[in-house]
Every structure is written in structure tokens, then in C-alpha cells.
Amino acid sequence: MRIGIAGTGGIGYASAAWLAHAGHDVQVWSPRGEGATALRHEPLRSEGVLEASVRVRVAASAEALARDAEVLLIAVPLNGHKRVMDSMLPHLRSGQSIVVSSMASLSSLYLFEQALIRGIDVTVASFGTTVLTARRTGAAQVRVMTRRSELDVSALPRARESEALALCRELFGDLFVAQDNCLASALTNINPVAHGALAVFNWTRIERAENWPQYHYMTPQVARAITTIDAERLALARAFGLQVRTIEEHFAKSFGTGSATLADIAAELHAKRGGPPGPTDTGTRFLAEDMPYGLAFCEVLGDMAGVPMPATHTMVRTASLILGRDLAAENEFVDALALRKESTRGLLARVDR
Structure with missing residues (x-):
């Protein structure tokens, strides 16, 4: 072709x-x-x-x-x-x-x-x-x-x-x-869930351009924060009648991991792969893309569906504080798709047509 x-x-x-x-x-x-x-x-x-x-x-x-x-x-x-x-x-x-x-x-x-x-x-x-x-x-x-x-x-x-x-x-x-549907595809993406916390909790390494292997620094407490945000993503999907994989299931499908918890999965991947290295650029997509187009987008859907998302909210605001700008305001699709005026039923009708 x-x-x-x-x-x-x-x-x-x-x-x-x-x-x-x-x-x-x-x-x-x-x-x-x-x-x-x-x-x-x-x-x-x-x-x-x-x-x-x-x-x-x-x-x-x-x-x-x-x-x-x-x-x-x-x-x-x-x-x-x-x-x-x-x-x-x-x-x-x-x-x-x-x-x-x-x-x-x-x-x-x-x-x-x-x-x-x-x-x-x-x-x-x-x-x-x-x-x-x-x-x-x-x-x-x-x-x-x-x-x-x-x-x-x-x-x-x-x-x-x-x-x-x-x-x-x-x-x-x-x-x-x-x-x-494509809403399920959007909510399947676990990158914002993992990347946001990794970047925020390792920001000094990014700012100093250190060499840091991502999975090694997905420590048990960082992994706990990530799974808390992931639980909100799963609840959001259920509110729209969708079922998406957990972050642990995603890693198992993508990389063949066998561990049960995210912290153990991270240790397993680090032992197998060593990397990939974490970002060393303060303009990293972990915040510049994954916050506006991932977690901030989920916040808008949470408001639409009445799903509380306090951990997601905290991560977006913390990332915005670090970068000194309102990351949630940088998502062009929220306004282009009129999502703040939409209902759950109306959005489902659009993605299921």
C-alpha cells in the first residue's frame, strides 16, 4: 500500500x-x-x-x-x-x-x-x-x-x-x-498516569540532566502514587460504561512481566532492561504532553461524569507549579470538541456513531 x-x-x-x-x-x-x-x-x-x-x-x-x-x-x-x-x-x-x-x-x-x-x-x-x-x-x-x-x-x-x-x-x-470506541482508546493510555508521577517525583534529576533509569526510580512509594491515579482512571472508564486494563495488566501485555504489583513490575523491568533512561530535558513530554492531553483531559471527563479525581487533580496542579504555567489550559481539544458543555450520554453518542 x-x-x-x-x-x-x-x-x-x-x-x-x-x-x-x-x-x-x-x-x-x-x-x-x-x-x-x-x-x-x-x-x-x-x-x-x-x-x-x-x-x-x-x-x-x-x-x-x-x-x-x-x-x-x-x-x-x-x-x-x-x-x-x-x-x-x-x-x-x-x-x-x-x-x-x-x-x-x-x-x-x-x-x-x-x-x-x-x-x-x-x-x-x-x-x-x-x-x-x-x-x-x-x-x-x-x-x-x-x-x-x-x-x-x-x-x-x-x-x-x-x-x-x-x-x-x-x-x-x-x-x-x-x-x-475511541474514548476507550483514550482512557487505555497509561503513559500520563505513569509519566506524570515519575517526572514530578524525579524533577531534580531531570533539571540537573542526570542519567536515571526510569524503572529503578519507580520506587514503591512512587508506584503507590501511580496506582492511586490509575484507580481514578479506571473509575472514570466505568462511569462511561467502559472497562480498560489496569496499569499492571498493561505492562504484562506490553512487556511480558509476571509480577503482581507495580513496584515489583518496575524492579523486574529494571533487572531485565536497565532502562530506558528518564528524561533530561525540562521540556519533557512527560509533563508538556501527558499532563494537558492525559491527566487534565481526564479531569474534564471526571467533571462531566461526576467522578472525583483528587490525585489526578493534585498531579496536574503540581506539574503546573513546577513549570510555572497552567498545563490544563494547553489542551486545544477540550474546547475544539466542546467537552465542557457535553454530557456523558452525548459524548458516548459521538464516539459510538
Whole structure:
């Protein structure tokens, strides 16, 4: 298939390498302009889980990417979703499929509804997290660290669930299972739950740019705080009639862990993997993305459904205090989707259409 990938970071590069290695015609686009310049002249080299050297094409614009693609994959940071989607919307056409990897704050619902307003009939598939974990290691190099053993996928419209499932399996293999709807996909993402507490409780390490392995510093008390926030996420999902995995179940599915408690899971992963290293940049996505588009989004849903979320609230406010700005106000999708005016029944009708 002809596949266009928006994003040239670790996940964008890893996805491009994986799909091109499987024989697809892959084109990448860097929304910031220069992220993929090297790929115009040299192959994309992948190491780790995937050892490969492949050729991929480079699109000069969102228009060029959308024009040439049967399938589009959005693989940019969460705080870039709306800008990238707005750039692509004028150039989409009916019949295209778009995969959002990974989706948060119902960004895929925004894309789907905005396409409908323009009279464009697309299928949007949502992942709660990425198929691959990866880090870009050079201008034309990426290290793929993990391919998940199982991943949920939802579809808009829901009537095309089977088609979306088949497409994702064709792209990345038989690891996908169908999920209720894109709200379930949004609430499946445990990154904000884990990343927020890890960043806040290890902030001096981040600010001093120390080398700190994440799982080693997910100590028992930090793990307790994370599971408290996770319990609020699970209660929120139940309020919408959804059942999502616990954070412990997520690690077991993603990394094959066998321990029962989060603290023991962290120790197990540290013993097996050593890393990955924690962030050393005060602009880390652990706060800049995961707070506005993860935990602050859950706060809005909690207000909508009448679910108390004191631990989530505390984490968002503490992160905002550390960075000196209101992180909750940085989520563009809350207003774009009019979520503060929505009801639980109304939101479910939109994601279940």
C-alpha cells in the first residue's frame, strides 16, 4: 500500500522502517520542515528489534503526503496533533484510512468530525499507545526497542471496526484486538498516569540532566502514587460504561512481566532492561504532553461524569507549579470538541456513531 506518515521522530521513523521493510511504499513528512532531509539522500537504517536498511520517500507538505497516500499514519507528539490534523484536513479525500498512533484527548474524534463537516468520509483508527517503542538515533537512524505483543484499536465510524482491524493487522501484524470506541482508546493510555508521577517525583534529576533509569526510580512509594491515579482512571472508564486494563495488566501485555504489583513490575523491568533512561530535558513530554492531553483531559471527563479525581487533580496542579504555567489550559481539544458543555450520554453518542 501507499502509506504516508506524518512525523519523523522515533515512532515516525520506526513505523516507516517497519512498513517499508514489509514491502509498502512509504512516504514521510516532517511537520516542522527539516526532520527528514537526510532521507532524501540516504536510506533509513533501523537497529534493535528490526535490523533493516530501507528507502522511504519524503513529502514536502501535508498536501503532498495526503495526495499520494491510501493510508495515513499520524505519529507526532500529542501537542502537535491538532496542528497536523488541521494541515491535513483540506487535502483528505473520501475512502482514505487514517491511523492515529497514539491517540489522546479524543484527537481522532476531532479529525473524524472535522472531515465530516467538509463532506469527507474517512475511516479513523485509534491506538491507545504505539505499536513500537523507539528512539531516533541519527538523521537517518532509529533504534526500535519493543514491538508490543497485543494492542487495542478502535474505529470511527464503529461500523468499520472490522475493516480497521484488518488494515492494522496488515500493516503491523496479528497483534490487534478490537476496542469499544475511541474514548476507550483514550482512557487505555497509561503513559500520563505513569509519566506524570515519575517526572514530578524525579524533577531534580531531570533539571540537573542526570542519567536515571526510569524503572529503578519507580520506587514503591512512587508506584503507590501511580496506582492511586490509575484507580481514578479506571473509575472514570466505568462511569462511561467502559472497562480498560489496569496499569499492571498493561505492562504484562506490553512487556511480558509476571509480577503482581507495580513496584515489583518496575524492579523486574529494571533487572531485565536497565532502562530506558528518564528524561533530561525540562521540556519533557512527560509533563508538556501527558499532563494537558492525559491527566487534565481526564479531569474534564471526571467533571462531566461526576467522578472525583483528587490525585489526578493534585498531579496536574503540581506539574503546573513546577513549570510555572497552567498545563490544563494547553489542551486545544477540550474546547475544539466542546467537552465542557457535553454530557456523558452525548459524548458516548459521538464516539459510538
